[in-house]
């Protein structure tokens with residue numbers, strides 16, 4: 047199990063490797079929109095990865111393409127529906143401007 051810390055609340059949850067960030071976030075009781083059903087076709091699950099970026103699954107071409115079109119994207123950006131937990135701790139920030 048890996049620890050996921052969710053900001054700005056600071057809530058922590060233990061997550062099995064391979065679990066999508068959006069599943070872990072919503073299972074913890076936090077709210078994160080998923081308007082395309084987690085297919086990588088919208089920007090509602092845009093989050094910043096504050097720590098642990100390298101332990102997450104690699105972003106596929108479709109995720110990169112979607113992120114390229116999002117206002118406010120940065121090197122910390124991932125789509126929570128596409129990124130999957132690895133073996134190490136991750137800190138994710140739910141964005142208020144999405």
Ligand code: FES
Nearest residue numbers: 082086088091127
């Ligand atoms: S929920 Fe639409 S891209 Fe993640």
